[in-house]
Amino acid sequence: MARTDRRQGWSAPSVRVAFAAAFAVVVVLVGLRLTVRDESHAISWLALPPLAASAFLPWRWVVGVGLASMAAAFVHLWIMFDFGMVGVAAHGVDFLVVSVAVVIAAAVAVVRERDDERMKRLTQLASVVQQAILRPIGERLGPFDVAARYVSARSGAEIGGDLYEALNTEFGVRIIIGDVRGKGLDAVRLSSTVLGSYRHVAFERSDQRCMVNDLDHAVARNAGDEDFVTAILLQERGGTLEILNCGHPPPMLVRDGVATYLEPESMAPPLGLSPSVQELTVRLQPGDRIFLYTDGLAEARKDGEFFPIRERAWSLIGHGNTGDGLASLESALRRWVGGPLTDDIALLLLDYRPESG
Numbered sequence: 001m002a003r004t005d006r007r008q009g010w011s012a013p014s015v016r017v018a019f020a021a022a023f024a025v026v027v028v029l030v031g032l033r034l035t036v037r038d039e040s041h042a043i044s045w046l047a048l049p050p051l052a053a054s055a056f057l058p059w060r061w062v063v064g065v066g067l068a069s070m071a072a073a074f075v076h077l078w079i080m081f082d083f084g085m086v087g088v089a090a091h092g093v094d095f096l097v098v099s100v101a102v103v104i105a106a107a108v109a110v111v112r113e114r115d116d117e118r119m120k121r122l123t124q125l126a127s128v129v130q131q132a133i134l135r136p137i138g139e140r141l142g143p144f145d146v147a148a149r150y151v152s153a154r155s156g157a158e159i160g161g162d163l164y165e166a167l168n169t170e171f172g173v174r175i176i177i178g179d180v181r182g183k184g185l186d187a188v189r190l191s192s193t194v195l196g197s198y199r200h201v202a203f204e205r206s207d208q209r210c211m212v213n214d215l216d217h218a219v220a221r222n223a224g225d226e227d228f229v230t231a232i233l234l235q236e237r238g239g240t241l242e243i244l245n246c247g248h249p250p251p252m253l254v255r256d257g258v259a260t261y262l263e264p265e266s267m268a269p270p271l272g273l274s275p276s277v278q279e280l281t282v283r284l285q286p287g288d289r290i291f292l293y294t295d296g297l298a299e300a301r302k303d304g305e306f307f308p309i310r311e312r313a314w315s316l317i318g319h320g321n322t323g324d325g326l327a328s329l330e331s332a333l334r335r336w337v338g339g340p341l342t343d344d345i346a347l348l349l350l351d352y353r354p355e356s357g
Contacts, residue, residue: 047101066102147322161187178231259313296343
């Protein structure tokens with residue numbers, strides 16, 4: 001397995017290009033030095049290629065680049081002094097400089113590889129934890145075609161507290177989306193608490209307001225003094241959508257080419273802060289799409305300008321299947337931001353198709 005991994009590492013285009021670039025530096029420096037043909041100690045420049053290679057190559061290849069540099073220095077001096085060893089020996093200090101650079105570069109590469117491997121393991125662990133908390137949601141739930149997507153802002157091991165769940169209960173289809181204040185393991189722990197409580201009370205409580213009270217108590221018992229969870233609870237029964245919003249960005253209804261926010265008259269505080277919620281009721285029509293998201297999308301910006309969610313909703317998520325819609329939205333968002341996202345994003349898209357149930 002180790003040999004296979006090494007071959008795969010070498011076969012990566014970025015590694016081959018990096019190695020070729022480092023070797024090219026050796027060739028160029030030697031060529032320049034042969035052209036100048038003076039008595040300066042410019043061969044110490046050949047310490048640069050292994051140092052540069054240490055930033056992206058495995059340590060064995062860094063040593064290879066360093067040995068190539070030293071061999072190039074020897075050949076250059078040997079030719080410059082008419083194939084005599086006396087002149088070569090006179091530049092022992094230059095060889096020492098290159099040798100020390102090779103040792104330092106190899107040590108740097110070893111440390112970097114260890115850190116990369118550690119980060120890889122942590123990232124894999126974070127992914128497993130995230131997937132264990134956010135269980136996959138089926139493509140069909142009651143009268144809805146459903147798609148869920150978690151967009152990570154980082155390639156490292158830090159994970160956030162964005163959450164979602166969709167369940168088909170005797171009281172109708174019930175859905176939650178939320179966002180825990182903060183990041184890291186504390187946020188993940190609180191997210192797990194909310195989802196665990198929701199998965200229980202969603203099958204036990206007939207009234208969503210009672211569910212909010214239960215979730216609020218669960219957050220208050222497990223959160224820190226400044227922690228809270230914004231959330232939206234939805235319930236669909238007989239074509240009627242009942243929405244409770246606890247300090248979360250409002251869901252969006254996409255209907256007949258028009259996107260509108262579904263906002264209550266007054267916003268309730270987040271879970272953990274004793275919310276007193278007002279229910280918003282919407283009568284659904286076949287083909288309606290309900291879009292839910294966390295504040296990573298609402299706060300995404302470029303040069304101080306927020307991503308135009310509502311203006312682009314129909315073109316991105318208003319047609320086609322729900323999975324493709326969320327993929328298109330993510331691609332458009334990343335192109336628009338033009339750089340790394342500042343926060344993780346959870347996305348849910350519901351397509352109301354009662355005739356398909």
